Amino acid sequence: MSVLRLMETIREGWIKRVSQRIARGAGVRESSMEQLDKFYEALGYSLDTGDPTWLEHVIDGWMHGLTESDLVGEKASLSKILSEMLLGTQEYTSEVLTVEEAASLHASLLPLFTFAYEYATSRDISLRVDHVQRELEKAQFKLEQIDKSKSDFISVAAHELKTPLTLIEGYTSMIREVLPASGGDEYQESLFRGIDNGTKRLREIIDDMIDVSLLDNDLLSLNFQPMWVNRVLSTLQVELNEVLSQRQLALRIDDFPGAGEMTFGDPERLYQAFRNLLINAIKYTPDGGEIHVSGRTLPGFVEVTISDTGIGIDPEDHARIFEKFGQIGNISFHSSGKTKFKGGGPGLGLPITKGLIEAHGGTIWVESEKRDENSFPGSVFHVMVPIRKQPPDERSKKIFNSLVDGKNNQ
Ligand code: ADP
Numbered sequence: 001m002s003v004l005r006l007m008e009t010i011r012e013g014w015i016k017r018v019s020q021r022i023a024r025g026a027g028v029r030e031s032s033m034e035q036l037d038k039f040y041e042a043l044g045y046s047l048d049t050g051d052p053t054w055l056e057h058v059i060d061g062w063m064h065g066l067t068e069s070d071l072v073g074e075k076a077s078l079s080k081i082l083s084e085m086l087l088g089t090q091e092y093t094s095e096v097l098t099v100e101e102a103a104s105l106h107a108s109l110l111p112l113f114t115f116a117y118e119y120a121t122s123r124d125i126s127l128r129v130d131h132v133q134r135e136l137e138k139a140q141f142k143l144e145q146i147d148k149s150k151s152d153f154i155s156v157a158a159h160e161l162k163t164p165l166t167l168i169e170g171y172t173s174m175i176r177e178v179l180p181a182s183g184g185d186e187y188q189e190s191l192f193r194g195i196d197n198g199t200k201r202l203r204e205i206i207d208d209m210i211d212v213s214l215l216d217n218d219l220l221s222l223n224f225q226p227m228w229v230n231r232v233l234s235t236l237q238v239e240l241n242e243v244l245s246q247r248q249l250a251l252r253i254d255d256f257p258g259a260g261e262m263t264f265g266d267p268e269r270l271y272q273a274f275r276n277l278l279i280n281a282i283k284y285t286p287d288g289g290e291i292h293v294s295g296r297t298l299p300g301f302v303e304v305t306i307s308d309t310g311i312g313i314d315p316e317d318h319a320r321i322f323e324k325f326g327q328i329g330n331i332s333f334h335s336s337g338k339t340k341f342k343g344g345g346p347g348l349g350l351p352i353t354k355g356l357i358e359a360h361g362g363t364i365w366v367e368s369e370k371r372d373e374n375s376f377p378g379s380v381f382h383v384m385v386p387i388r389k390q391p392p393d394e395r396s397k398k399i400f401n402s403l404v405d406g407k408n409n410q
Pocket of ligand 1: 276280281284308310311312313321345346347348349350351379
């Protein structure tokens with residue numbers, strides 16, 4: 001009997017057997033008889049014409065029917081279904097055909113199954129890649145939404161807090177004026193100092209929140225002017241002197257190459273960036289430690305390094321600390337003391353610092369072996385500040401030139 005004729009005689013029984021086997025073995029829903037029937041028919045056409053591409057159409061239809069949930073995990077892999085089909089064919093034909101008939105049918109069907117298997121595998125892979133791609137896009141979209149909500153919240157909260165804070169500051173100075181002069185009343189002075197410290201800290205936090213939202217929305221504009229990195233650093237040394245001696249910390253600033261070179265930058269914003277880094281070095285270094293600022297010139301840049309002998313940062317946190325609210329460790333350590341050992345803040349300092357350095361065209365990264373509060377491995381923050389001999393944009397050029405002209409005409 002010809003192979004095609006053989007196939008015709010076992011058609012009904014094959015479909016039933018294979019359908020049960022697939023439902024059991026491949027773990028999918030009761031397999032559709034109709035689809036198996038189509039596959040069987042395509043096998044016949046392929047045999048008859050010698051063209052296996054008849055099978056592609058059926059496999060594509062099958063693929064099309066897979067739902068998103070089928071694509072999660074290995075359950076509904078078409079290659080697995082095809083393997084079950086081949087095994088089912090072997091099982092069934094050995095029961096209902098003679099050994100010779102079964103052997104000749106297998107010899108004809110095997111190349112077709114191999115073709116179907118290869119085709120299904122490649123379609124399967126591309127379908128799964130598309131599925132993973134879609135899932136990644138969804139996750140990315142969610143992350144962007146979350147980031148936007150964070151950013152919107154910061155911006156709204158900052159503006160909502162600013163008004164009552166201004167009121168508190170205003171009323172405090174009015175109370176000061178209406179109260180009879182304290183004349184050395186230490187208690188009264190300490191009450192005012194308490195309010196001043198609180199409002200100052202609150203203003204710093206609100207200013208940080210505003211800076212984060214400006215950076216997030218690309219609204220921060222820099223005032224480029226001639227500046228010198230060493231001047232920024234020595235001003236900071238003076239400002240931080242008191243807190244350094246309270247915490248018995250030594251701050252050593254080298255006179256490194258490039259520090260005294262003039263560059264166009266925004267000195268106030270760079271001051272803010274280096275201040276954040278030094279405040280962090282103070283905060284995360286135990287009393288008696290050392291903070292060392294050094295650097296070197298590289299083509300087009302001056303690289304500043306801020307090293308401390310503090311608790312260090314685990315490598316897996318090196319990227320996270322530059323993200324908004326990226327503070328690590330125990331939230332209960334949060335305190336309002338900005339320079340207390342391990343006194344955490346809102347986690348906005350480094351994202352702002354990174355934003356400010358990047359707005360200048362520079363980069364920032366951290367090196368630290370690990371976080372260890374016993375051995376204090378320390379951290380090194382690297383900051384690359386571009387050296388610019390000209391203001392970088394037309395706006396700054398105009399402002400700078402008009403200032404120079406104004407001076408020359410005086
Ligand atoms: P925070 O307000 O919490 O200090 P930052 O954005 O300035 O926020 O820093 C984020 C986190 O990075 C900190 O909570 C701290 O865990 C870690 N960190 C920053 N600087 C240092 C440092 N010099 N040594 C150790 N850890 C640091």
